[in-house]
Amino acid sequence: MVTNTVEFPYRRSLGPVIGTFVAALARGQILGVRSGERVLCPPLEYDPDTGAATSGEFVAVGPVGTVRSWTWVGEPSDRHPLDRPFAFALIQLDGAGTSLLHAVDAGGEGAMRTGLRVVPRFRAEPKGHTGDLAYFVPEGAETTDAGVVDGAALSPVAGGEPGVVLEPVETMEFWSSLTYREALSAASERYARSLLAGRLLGQRCPTCGKVYVPPRDFCAIDGIPLGEGDDLALPDRGVITNFTIVTPVKYPGQKETEPFVRVSVLLDAPDGQLSESGSALMGLQPVVDVTNEEVRVGMRVEAVWLPEAERNTDELGNRGWGSTSGALTGWRPTGEQDLSVERYIDRVF
Template sequence: MTATPETLRAPLVVEFPFTRSLGPVQSAFLTGLRERTLLGVRTEAGRVLVPPVEYDPESAAELRDLVEVDATGTVTTWAWNPEPRPGQPLATPFAWVLVRLDGADTALLHALDAPGPDAVRTGMRVRVRWAPERHGAITDIACFEPYDGARRETPPRPHDGRFDEPVTGIVAPARLDYTYSPGRAQTRYLHALGERRTVGERCPSCAKVYVPPRGACPTCGVATTDRVEVGPRGTVTTFCIVNIKAKNAMNDAIEVPYVYAHIALDGAGLALHGRIAGIPYDQVRMGLRVEPVWSDDGRYPDHYRPSGEPDADYDTYKELL
């Protein structure tokens, strides 16, 4: 009986820049932060929402009635963060707080600079600490800090939302760090890749071979334990041309445009994703026969290239599209 290899665990980082354009309300809000001005929007019912939104959450009506609120407010709830992560507002322990700014009816999430959790409480008064350099982003608020002043009762002040050089778009970095454990089926799959073999698992009910294996058949709902070696060659079933700059797993830049494809490995019941290289991007086609090109360390296929075989007949892969 073959021993089950030790289940793998590894740190994994998913990171990308998220670019978006701004409508008139969000543009005014972020431009206002750059100018040390806090803007909200008034709903049909007269409530002031900070941060502002473009449509009324109750009536779905378009909202454009901007108002200015104060840079002071009240903590409505909080949670202590003892170990700040890279990219968070403060490098020292701080509290995440929801702050209802004076003049607003909703709360804004940000960081509170406090010496410890004993110094934070619901109902405490705080004020904005502005960043020394501001560019039109939520980070223009460096954090909140404790404030001894009472709540101002003056109503929100109307604002036309006009600024010189308004912010019209943002690039927000997104990053997720976690530890990934692939489980029994994919651990075996990854160990086999280290031997330059591709191994899937067959469903005992429908006989479909899943690569990578999932441990259970998503169609039949039964466990898959029968291991099946597939490939190494396969057929391109569908593909797309990519014009976004990227790097491969070895951190080498990939020349654009390039092609990502669904590849049905010989013997597999599903197509997997793979990059196609070794052929001009505009010559990649459905039915193209390909073979793996392994990474420098031999642990996984870095990409697939034409195998030199004749194209596969459509009827041989049409069920795998």
């Protein structure tokens, strides 16, 4: 199993309706918008039943609401609104005709029920974000969270009068994050085990003779399945056939700050001879003991393995061109004479 996380920040514009809703949250108040006979909360630009534009007339709702439906989250992730077990609930605020999806900090699953009366808790230091409405608690419950307050502790807009006018919040920063677990294929598991043992494992197609690393259990050229019987150990030496110097731009979660190089390493043949076409190539490999400027096509390199106790395959997935992350520190020059550039100049894989 490997755990993958895909995450990125983005900024969204809120528009006049949600923007006003968010502006009110920063002041400890929840607004709905009038649409015909009813009030929609959360407010929307269009009535979900008819598609007609809503009135633009904002109405304060709540602060007390009724749980209409709920589900218990026993093991919150780090992206959930609370770091302790809580309920996601549809909450119909008093005065609203629709329900708002939000979190309820009930203290325990046994305290949750449909019909439960709940009150909102707001961030003591609002940021102009939907998260300023932190969560709901059962009416009358004590709040021990230092960062949240009752709405009255902020500065509510004039007491629930219809036609509330606020300057809308225009944009909001979001952090999108998805974590998922992926089962390694049988071939990837064999590759992972070999890395932990300090060996590079490849696979040779009996039809075309091409050697793949890591093994994939199929030949992409012939379209045939391969198996464990086609696996073979490969030398951890080779030649650089391509390289890229990456100059990092600033991005969230950045680890590299200085320009770094990634190289393609054509491994020596399984019998230890210099490789020819059909041999295995590992892409996007790091280098050690050599500056970016010194890296060149034709340079002979060898793998630098991490000490066995420190090796891991945490970042190994089923894709890619031979990740060695967690097993190798990188590839260092052997000091042997370079091979001819012409030999590799037209080679991609």
